[in-house]
Amino acid sequence: MKNVVGLYQSLLQDFGDSVFYWPQWCASEKSIEEREKIIIGMILVQKTSWHNANIALKNLREAKLLSIKDIANLKSLEELTSLIRPAGFFQSKPQRLFDLCSFIVSAGGVDQLMQCDIADTRSNLLNLKGVGPETADTILLYALDKPAFVIDEYTRRWSAKEGLTDEKDYHKLQQYFLENLPEDIILYRNLHTLIIVSQRGKDRSVMEVV
DNA sequence: CACCAGGAATGTA
DNA sequence: TACATTCATGGT
Secondary structure, eight states, rough: OSSSHHHHHHHHHHHOOOGTTTHHHHSSOOOOOHHHHHHHHHHHHTTOOOOHHHHHHHHHHHOOOHHHHHHTTTTTHHHHHHHHHGOTHHHHTHHHHHHHOOOOOOTHHHHHHSSSSSHHHHHHHHHTTTTHHHHHHHHHIISOOOOOOOOOOHHHHHHHTTSSSOOOHHHHHHHHHHHOOOHHHHHHHHHHHHHHHHHHOOTTTOOOOO
């Protein structure tokens, strides 16, 4: 019973579908606006709580800047910097967010990016300063509907605790999951979400912005 | 006041 | 390849 699929089925039985916990992230149908919020949120939440990232997202929304195109069109980072300050790392996050938004606009927007090849898009994302493997895969899986399995600290701890593997390296651990799971976007989202929910409880922070 | 939340880049050997 | 250090904020 020490296999990923079996453990996944147990999680599903114990906790239910991930849409119940994170509807904004796990719903199969999402608006472009919703997808853009997820992408923007991923930069903001790096090494910070969702609570702080949500304050920054709320500031962007109130400033009518919760949009990839609008951020990419900014002439200066000054306003962006003050708006997202609650998310911390004010000397790097504004530039990272701007660069990511600019890339997406140059690629033709989120809807065009969704048509692209997953490997190409992933390597394009990783070439951006401030986008590492976890951010790239989260964007691919939750915003672009691509089968990218997300590895995070919860996944590493869970894998070790359940006796699957002690591997900590991002891509090696990801490879383990890819080899032991059928390629299925819904399954990837459910498992990633349920691993987190099972460890910290459903009441804990996640992206809130409407 | 100490501590928690928790990615990526950079530098070292 | 593997590990240490750096970057900032708001809540408890």
